[in-house]
Amino acid sequence: MTVAFADDLMQLATKIEDTVVWMARAQWQMQQNHTPSSSGYAPDFYMDSDLVRKYFGITDAFRPWSLLPDPAAFQPVTDSLLQAMGMLRVDAEFGNPVDPSDQFGMARQEFQALVNTDPINNWSGATADGFRTKFLDHFKANTENEVIMIAVLKAAAEAQRAVWFNARNDVTTIGQKTLAALQNDGCDQSSWVMAFSILAGIASIAAVPLTGGASLAGLSVTAIGAVGSIATNAIPYANGTDSMSYSGSSLQGAITAMKSAMAGLQQRVESGQVAIDLSLTANLVFLETEMGSLFQMAKPTLASGPDFTPGR
Amino acid sequence: MPDHGDQLGVDLNELYRTAHYLSAVHTDFEQAVRDVNDAQPPGDSGPWTAMVPIWDSLRSVIAGMLSGNAATIEDTSLALTVIAQRYAATDQAAATRFASLMQSDQSEQGW
Numbered sequence: 001m002t003v004a005f006a007d008d009l010m011q012l013a014t015k016i017e018d019t020v021v022w023m024a025r026a027q028w029q030m031q032q033n034h035t036p037s038s039s040g041y042a043p044d045f046y047m048d049s050d051l052v053r054k055y056f057g058i059t060d061a062f063r064p065w066s067l068l069p070d071p072a073a074f075q076p077v078t079d080s081l082l083q084a085m086g087m088l089r090v091d092a093e094f095g096n097p098v099d100p101s102d103q104f105g106m107a108r109q110e111f112q113a114l115v116n117t118d119p120i121n122n123w124s125g126a127t128a129d130g131f132r133t134k135f136l137d138h139f140k141a142n143t144e145n146e147v148i149m150i151a152v153l154k155a156a157a158e159a160q161r162a163v164w165f166n167a168r169n170d171v172t173t174i175g176q177k178t179l180a181a182l183q184n185d186g187c188d189q190s191s192w193v194m195a196f197s198i199l200a201g202i203a204s205i206a207a208v209p210l211t212g213g214a215s216l217a218g219l220s221v222t223a224i225g226a227v228g229s230i231a232t233n234a235i236p237y238a239n240g241t242d243s244m245s246y247s248g249s250s251l252q253g254a255i256t257a258m259k260s261a262m263a264g265l266q267q268r269v270e271s272g273q274v275a276i277d278l279s280l281t282a283n284l285v286f287l288e289t290e291m292g293s294l295f296q297m298a299k300p301t302l303a304s305g306p307d308f309t310p311g312r
Numbered sequence: 313m314p315d316h317g318d319q320l321g322v323d324l325n326e327l328y329r330t331a332h333y334l335s336a337v338h339t340d341f342e343q344a345v346r347d348v349n350d351a352q353p354p355g356d357s358g359p360w361t362a363m364v365p366i367w368d369s370l371r372s373v374i375a376g377m378l379s380g381n382a383a384t385i386e387d388t389s390l391a392l393t394v395i396a397q398r399y400a401a402t403d404q405a406a407a408t409r410f411a412s413l414m415q416s417d418q419s420e421q422g423w
Contacts, residue, residue, distance in 0.1 A: 064358055064359050064360075067357045067358030067359065067360060068357065068360060069354055069356075069357045069360055069362040070354065070357075073353075073354035073362070074353070074354065076350075076351075076352075077351045077352065077353055078351075080347045080348070080350040080351040081347065081348065081351050083347045084343075084344040084347035084348050084351075084378075087340045087341075087343050087344040087347065088340065088341070088344055107337075107340060108336060108340065110332065110333045110336035110337065111333070111336065111337045111340060113333055114330070114333040114334065114337060119326065119329060119330040119333060120326055120327065120330055121326065122315070122322065122323040122326050123323065123326070123327070135388065142381070146374070146377060146378060146381070149370075149374050149377075150344075150348065150374060152370075153348075153351075153367070153370055153371055153374060156364075156367055156370075157351070157353065157363070157367065160353075160362070160363050160364065160367070164360075164362070269360075273361070273364055276364050276367075277364045277366055280364065280366045280367055280369075280370050281366055283370060284366065284369060284370045284373060287370070287373055287374070287377070288373065291377065295377055296377060296380060296381060296384075297381045297384045297385070298384075299384045299387065299388070300388055300391075302388065302391040302392065302395060303395075304394070304395040304398040304399060308395060309314050310314050310315040310316075310319075310320050310323035310324070310399065311314050311315035311319070311320075311323065
């Protein structure tokens, strides 16, 4: 996968570079022949293909982009996390609040029996009651909260995958539009619009939209909802079209436009990383702060004796 | 009035069942820990950080949380088993009934 993408992109880069070399030489020759041209001034080095390649640095500009991580490598990560979510899901009614479309498994029968019934119905006394109210009664909520946290982790991995998937598409589009602009040299169509897909692509998943519907024991639902809005605010173009116009009416102009589109893409990759980072940081703080109250099971004090009494 | 004899045996079997459930759930938590630990993101590629580093911090806190719960669940399962055994040791009739109920659970449920 990665190899195919890298090869394809570098082939495109070479094609752009070859086109530039050919055009530079043609422009220089026209200038020598005093043929009227709208292509602008052609310096003498335009006749030397090595110097043209070096000057425009097109393949060098594309090379780091050819190393963009492979989105497919994130599949095993999300698969494992989805499996963990299914191991701990005790209620068929419980869906993933981060991504309600998620399909995942169910915990085994014993697990469901433990949380959906009072398994020590025949026992009384302070210890038995404590075991019931402090441990068993929280078991389901604790477990569901844990599943939600795994879902947050999974959503972040999906957002990260989207960053690379969209960056690959966008950089390919930049190359294709550059080539088209060069081939339209001299025509009015040499200006082009680059619609960046990165930030819109991650908005829904990086935002970790845990809202009132989440089952967080009815307690800190608001707190975890706020986590979502932090991330959404960090994505400047998340809810609209994110595009920039470039115009390159000359060879120089087209390649300058290409490089500034790449710089724009770079900025958006960085913004995407920041958005994911912020969301995860907020979630990590939340998890660590609420560990004892919402996630970790309290170890019950259990001792046989008068406080743990058979019969009710 | 605490139960004794036959009825105590029934109560003890309830504890045994709960301990059994917890033991099964413990296994599931351990599996979930393994699944979360198996979720290893791809490494960096050239100038790109494939996954923001804090992702792994959250992943390991989650794994630790699940693992802590797995240990609590296992300890609780063992404690309930011990309680059941201690009560059984004090009442012969209860112990007999408990043993027979345990056996039928094992054969009927395949525990």
